[in-house]
Amino acid sequence: MEFKDINIRPWENGFALPEQFNMVSLLLERHIENGRGSRTAIYFKDDKLTYQQVYGLTNQTGNALSKLGVQKGDRVLMMMHDSPDFIAVFFGAMKIGAVPVPLNILTTPADLQYFIIDSEATVLVVEEDLLSKIADLSVGQTKLKRIVVRGKSTGEHPSLRDLQSEASSALDVYPTTPTDHSYWLYTSGTTGKPKGVIHLHKDLVYAVETYGYHVLDFKPDDVVHGVPRLFFSYGLNMGLYLPFYYAAAVVLDEQRPLPENTLNNLQKYRPTMFFSVPTAYAQLLQTLDEKKLQADFSFLRLCTSAGEALPGPIYKRWVDRFKVEILDGLGSSEVSWIYISNHPGKVKIGCSGTLLKGYQVKILDDDLAEVPMGQTGDLWVTSESLAVGYWNKPEQNKETFRDGWMKTGDVVSIDEEGYFHYSGRSNDTLKVSGIWVSPLEVEATLLDHPAVAQCAVVAKRDEEDLIKPKAFIVLNKGFTPGDDLGKELQKFVKDRLAPYKYPRWVEFTAELPMTATGKIQRFKLRE
Numbered sequence: 260m261e262f263k264d265i266n267i268r269p270w271e272n273g274f275a276l277p278e279q280f281n282m283v284s285l286l287l288e289r290h291i292e293n294g295r296g297s298r299t300a301i302y303f304k305d306d307k308l309t310y311q312q313v314y315g316l317t318n319q320t321g322n323a324l325s326k327l328g329v330q331k332g333d334r335v336l337m338m339m340h341d342s343p344d345f346i347a348v349f350f351g352a353m354k355i356g357a358v359p360v361p362l363n364i365l366t367t368p369a370d371l372q373y374f375i376i377d378s379e380a381t382v383l384v385v386e387e388d389l390l391s392k393i394a395d396l397s398v399g400q401t402k403l404k405r406i407v408v409r410g411k412s413t414g415e416h417p418s419l420r421d422l423q424s425e426a427s428s429a430l431d432v433y434p435t436t437p438t439d440h441s442y443w444l445y446t447s448g449t450t451g452k453p454k455g456v457i458h459l460h461k462d463l464v465y466a467v468e469t470y471g472y473h474v475l476d477f478k479p480d481d482v483v484h485g486v487p488r489l490f491f492s493y494g495l496n497m498g499l500y501l502p503f504y505y506a507a508a509v510v511l512d513e514q515r516p517l518p519e520n521t522l523n524n525l526q527k528y529r530p531t532m533f534f535s536v537p538t539a540y541a542q543l544l545q546t547l548d549e550k551k552l553q554a555d556f557s558f559l560r561l562c563t564s565a566g567e568a569l570p571g572p573i574y575k576r577w578v579d580r581f582k583v584e585i586l587d588g589l590g591s592s593e594v595s596w597i598y599i600s601n602h603p604g605k606v607k608i609g610c611s612g613t614l615l616k617g618y619q620v621k622i623l624d625d626d627l628a629e630v631p632m633g634q635t636g637d638l639w640v641t642s643e644s645l646a647v648g649y650w651n652k653p654e655q656n657k658e659t660f661r662d663g664w665m666k667t668g669d670v671v672s673i674d675e676e677g678y679f680h681y682s683g684r685s686n687d688t689l690k691v692s693g694i695w696v697s698p699l700e701v702e703a704t705l706l707d708h709p710a711v712a713q714c715a716v717v718a719k720r721d722e723e724d725l726i727k728p729k730a731f732i733v734l735n736k737g738f739t740p741g742d743d744l745g746k747e748l749q750k751f752v753k754d755r756l757a758p759y760k761y762p763r764w765v766e767f768t769a770e771l772p773m774t775a776t777g778k779i780q781r782f783k784l785r786e
Contacts, residue, residue: 320351
């Protein structure tokens with residue numbers, strides 16, 4: 260099913276946004292105006308919400324926030340599970356000209372205090388089961404006016420449902436401009452305090468259809484489901500912006516995305532598209548093998564991966580088993596979306612893909628000179644979807660954003676076919692015997708061994724204070740950790756890669772430290 264008004268080609272000549280523009284007008288308003296209110300927008304538990312229902316709930320939420328004193332430009336912090344209410348708060352805040360700021364639900368009380376102070380938010384919406392995180396909050400010297408609970412009212416803090424039920428379901432879109440703040444996302448903060456990434460209303464216009472059209476060939480009849488939560492950039496884009504742009508549907512789940520829950524959701528809702536991260540793909544395969552489960556994913560037409568580079572062995576195991584391609588891609592919160600991606604039928608295993616329309620990149624050395632083809636360097640990117648910068652972080656802005664370009668922190672090379680080879684983050688790569696080593700290459704090799712379910716390779720200093728690779732290994736069921744297996748794995752890498760790349764130490768572990776978004780926390784392994 261096609262809708263003529265859906266297709267906006269931001270890469271075509273002559274494209275321009277009006278002087279007054281609010282992103283909600285593309286994601287929600289136009290679908291109501293063009294008669295698509297009866298289409299299913301959200302699958303949640305045993306319910307189906309139509310676009311008309313989401314529209315009404317969004318308007319009630321926007322009016323409720325206004326009644327609490329939220330005004331244009333105010334930040335609304337959201338510490339919420341994936342649910343229709345998450346989308347209603349996100350859209351509702353944006354629709355009244357405010358700025359929604361989703362937060363990781365695993366945020367500590369200390370970090371939450373930091374977010375409240377740093378963002379200068381006026382309202383915090385928090386889940387009832389996360390109320391313990393606000394017990395000792397000190398908000399006296401902040402701009403926070405109210406805390407709203409998704410769940411039962413505490414007496415001190417009103418219930419979101421009560422506020423919604425008391426509010427009108429009619430609400431006009433606030434006349435923001437394309438360059439007004441639209442939403443913020445806080446980075447993970449693995450180096451220093453988290454940084455608030457500022458996105459404008461125009462940014463996602465230049466990213467949604469570029470990826471949806473050129474990579475996914477996305478259609479209104481598609482249904483998406485994924486492991487990354489909506490508070491994470493990848494999850495927000497794939498689970499909110501993409502389906503709502505095309506008047507499609509999303510499956511939401513407020514439970515933890517454990518492999519068993521994900522498998523149940525896939526079988527129950529039968530989405531056409533599944534988005535995940537490499538670790539979760541590995542965990543799904545491991546769970547199916549260990550529990551000797553059968554799974555039929557013939558309803559999927561595509562899978563996507565981002566957050567970390569997808570190792571070739573995981574890709575091969577998935578495709579061999581399910582006959583569905585995984586399109587690996589490279590993106591970032593600051594660039595809004597995935598801007599380098601593999602394409603259906605053109606996947607190059609072990610590569611991040613090719614550059615999408617509307618983006619420019621350059622690969623530079625430490626002296627800011629472009630490196631020759633095939634050599635690794637720091638990846639810089641520019642586009643209309645680039646964040647305006649970090650909130651209240653002038654030093655980081657000077658380091659990261661320069662003359663319209665952004666230093667991504669990713670180390671890559673490009674081959675003669677235009678495919679990008681990802682070597683890791685700039686602080687993850689190792690220099691062994693004077694030669695750069697990509698931990699991802701060593702990890703991909705280890706994953707080819709039948710004993711290895713998951714792994715991570717980091718730098719470790721030997722007795723002579725020289726950097727060497729160290730491997731942390733999670734074993735498949737049926738294998739026993741020990742010196743013999745460790746030596747076998749070392750030889751396995753030696754036989755397949757240059758000898759200097761093999762891990763000098765092998766440590767077996769029950770699990771790897773992960774962020775809430777499924778990225779391996781290598782910095783914890785280095786400590």
